[in-house]
Amino acid sequence: DESVDKQLFKACVTAYDQFPYNAPKPNIFENLIDKKYKDKLDKYTNFVYAESIFPVPTQLADFLKNYKASDWQRIADDPLYQYAMSILINYRNNIMPTYRIQKNRIDSLQQRYMKLILEKNADHYLYPDANSTLRVAYGKVEGYEPRDGVEYKYYTTLKGIMEKENPNIYDYVVMPKLKELYKTKDYGQYGDKDGTMHVCFIASNHTTGGNSGSPVLNADGQLIGLNFDRNWEGTMSDLKYDPDQCRNITLDVRYCLFIIDKFAGADRLIKEMDLVN
The missing domain is CATH 2.40.10 (Thrombin, subunit H)
Incomplete structure (x- = not known):
């Protein structure tokens, strides 16, 4: 349903535009959205869905079926592709590095935290986290x-x-x-x-x-x-x-x-x- 899909797309763009944390937004906001479509995300959404080949399955299938190396520029110029790549590049360059640093810090602190928990509860049984372990269940075949x-x-x-x-x-x-x-x-x-x-x-x-x-x-x-x-x-x-x-x-x-x-x-x-x- 294209109308629902467009609503979801606009909601995603809005979420990125209003991202509350101190992290750079994808370049497409500075280079295009903020310049041409500020407070006009409905207009930007309509532009993307009118110009992109990706939202229409039959159109995309025909394009891929007859694809030639020279057709790459059509993809590179596609507004939905440009939006997606901007999101991906921003994630790789600005989000993931910070995430990895924080995750390593949390993992290190978690080890210290668990060590203290074990020392504090030396006389009690502590059940391990079962995540990522083999799960076995049993039962009977019955209605x-x-x-x-x-x-x-x-x-x-x-x-x-x-x-x-x-x-x-x-x-x-x-x-x-x-x-x-x-x-x-x-x-x-x-x-x-x-x-x-x-x-x-x-x-x-x-x-x-x-x-x-x-x-x-x-x-x-x-x-x-x-x-x-x-x-x-x-x-x-x-x-x-x-x-x-x-x-x-x-x-x-x-x-x-x-x-x-x-x-x-x-x-x-x-x-x-x-x-x-």
């Missing part, structure tokens, strides 16, 4: 009842993908080959014993932001899926974990293998794996 009269099973199937198909929404477009595999139930060795193709399952593992892509293992340490989301009722689990309502959502590894093998035909990848039935 849940979010409210009266509503019960969710612990798994979903390929049938649900077919039911949600909508050719007008990109995320819900179903490829013809996947439809054919579903129609013929050609699931290979990856189908469940109930005759369906399981796609995802939920479990009571406690996850948080950044857990997308985390491996999900069974009790024997075997990969059974990839975590990618939380249920709606469990989004509060960063503050309070409720095992009756909190569920992580996992892509069933069997569906992943099915897509690799039967849909994409990349059986060479399957041959490199040790599959356990």
